[in-house]
Amino acid sequence: xxxxxxxxxxxxxxxxxxxxxxxxxxxxxxxxxxxxxxxxxxxxxxxxxxxxxxxxxxxxxxxxxxxxxxxxxxxxxxxxxxxxxxxxxxxxxxxxxxxxxxxxxxxxxxxxxxxxxxxxxxxxxxxxxxxxxxxxxxxxxxxxxxxxxxxxxxxxxxxxxxxxxxxxxxxxxxxxxxxxxxxxxxxxxxxxxxxxxxxxxxxxxxxxxxxxxxxxxxxxxxxxxxxxxxxxxxxxxxxxxxxxxxxxxxxxxxxxxxxxxxxxxxxxxxxxxxxxxxxxxxxxxxxxxxxxxxxxxxxxxxxxxxx
Ligand SMILES: [Zn+2]
Numbered sequence: 001x002x003x004x005x006x007x008x009x010x011x012x013x014x015x016x017x018x019x020x021x022x023x024x025x026x027x028x029x030x031x032x033x034x035x036x037x038x039x040x041x042x043x044x045x046x047x048x049x050x051x052x053x054x055x056x057x058x059x060x061x062x063x064x065x066x067x068x069x070x071x072x073x074x075x076x077x078x079x080x081x082x083x084x085x086x087x088x089x090x091x092x093x094x095x096x097x098x099x100x101x102x103x104x105x106x107x108x109x110x111x112x113x114x115x116x117x118x119x120x121x122x123x124x125x126x127x128x129x130x131x132x133x134x135x136x137x138x139x140x141x142x143x144x145x146x147x148x149x150x151x152x153x154x155x156x157x158x159x160x161x162x163x164x165x166x167x168x169x170x171x172x173x174x175x176x177x178x179x180x181x182x183x184x185x186x187x188x189x190x191x192x193x194x195x196x197x198x199x200x201x202x203x204x205x206x207x208x209x210x211x212x213x214x215x216x217x218x219x220x221x222x223x224x225x226x227x228x229x230x231x232x233x234x235x236x237x238x239x240x241x242x243x244x245x246x247x248x249x250x251x252x253x254x255x256x257x258x259x260x261x262x263x264x265x266x267x268x269x270x271x272x273x274x275x276x277x278x279x280x281x282x283x284x285x286x287x288x289x290x291x292x293x294x295x296x297x298x299x300x301x302x303x304x305x306x307x
Contacts, residue, residue, distance in 0.1 A: 005079045007072035007285050010120055013043055013113040019075055020046055027082045030100075036108065037190025040149055041127065043113040045190050050078055051085075051104035057303045058195065058203040059296055060108040063155045063254060064146040064175075065115025069280040069288070070206035070271060074109040076289060077296050081105070092294040094301060103300040106198070111187055114149045118142050119279065135172055144277035146175035148185055153177055155205070157188040158257035160217070166250040178252055191254065195262070201303035202230065202265040204295070205254045208280045211240040214268035217249055217256045227265040230302055234267060237298060238291040269295070 004022045009015070024033050032049040039045065059077075061070030083089070084096040110116060117125070119142050123132040126149055135151050136142055147153050151172025156165055159182040168178045183189045195203070215231035216224070231242050251257075255266030271288045272280040280288070 003079060005072070005075040007069075007076050007289070008282055010282075011068055011072040011075075012120055013110060013117055016046070016071060016075065016110055016113075017044070020048065023048070023079060023082065027086065030082055030085055031078070036194040037186060039112070039114045039187055040185070041114045041117075043117070045108065045111065045113070045187065047194060048078055048107045048109070049104050050081055050107065051100035051300070053100060053102040053104045053304075055103045055303050056106060056198055056200050057103060057299055058106045058108075058198065058200040059206070060111055060191065060204070060254070061206040062110045062112050062116055063205060064153075064207060065112050065119045065148070066143060066145055066277070066279045067206075067208045068110070068116045068119065069208060069282070069285065071109045071116070072285065073206060073271065073288060073292060074107050077293065078107055078109075080293065081297060091297055094294060094297045096297055099297055099301045099304065102304045103201075105296055105300050106200070108191065108194070111191060112148050112154055115145060115147060115154075118149055119145050135174060143279060144174060147173065147177065148187055150179075150185060151177055152179040152185050154185060154188050155207070155254060156252035157183055157185055158192065158252055158254055159183065160253070160256040160260040161251035164250075165252045195258070200262070200264060202267070202299060203255060203258045204267045204269060204299065207268055207270050209272035209275045210270040211238070211273060212243050212270045213238075213240050214243050214245075214253075214255065215265070216243070216245055217251070217259045217266075219259050223259065223263055223265070227259070230265050230299070231267060233298060233302070234269065234295060237294055238269070240269065240291070
């Protein structure tokens with residue numbers, strides 16, 4: 001079968017744009033494409049809606065620049081579910097057509113396209129190339145970069161106990177800087193606005209690496225019980241471990257905010273065995289896909305019934 005998305009390559013922003021266009025052409029009734037904002041360098045922040053259901057869930061990837069394999073993962077997920085819907089095939093035990101007639105999955109596969117471009121192509125095309133080199137200690141190897149090109153860590157930007165985020169360097173850096181204020185960056189403001197404009201039953205943020213699931217943050221009561229139940233399902237499906245945070249977890253992450261403010265389950269899933277500060281090798285993709293291929297459709301099914 002001819003596939004549009006090829007995850008066995010350095011998966012760039014340009015490739016993402018091409019693949020989104022082709023997927024929309026191939027599945028015009030099933031996929032809806034929206035531009036929900038722009039990056040600092042004016043790259044488009046794409047959202048894809050897959051499905052025809054009224055209930056909605058949200059899955060995003062690549063908040064962190066070096067974690068671009070999560071974008072490839074989500075694009076393969078979009079295409080695989082679209083094919084299954086069209087051909088009336090099941091994935092695992094899941095009836096894709098039935099589930100995606102009740103629930104729609106919104107994907108934002110690349111939250112941080114400038115950062116991804118920096119990791120993959122270096123600083124030369126960036127408008128602030130000199131500043132970026134300085135922040136990278138003069139090195140032209142940006143493969144360990146996590147932030148956006150302002151040097152702000154986009155997963156420390158959300159208004160969930162932002163004031164008390166731990167281990168903040170206090171100035172722009174390749175990672176960990178929470179920014180001058182919550183949602184100061186166009187990428188996170190766009191995700192925030194998009195999220196509150198919808199009524200998502202749950203959300204997932206894909207990251208790498210470590211084969212772990214963050215699911216709890218500061219939830220309690222019914223939300224804690226619901227979250228634990230779904231986290232166990234994801235853990236069983238992927239083999240990844242649940243993280244049990246201490247009494248005072250550092251906030252600012254997308255799913256921290258989603259849990260804390262919207263009071264709905266939110267899961268940060270770290271794909272791949274630990275690889276240290278670099279992109280996950282493409283050679284790990286098949287293993288990662290096998291672990292995660294049912295996650296989106298399983299969660300869409302969970303959201304069919306109100307929590
Ligand atoms: Zn990350």
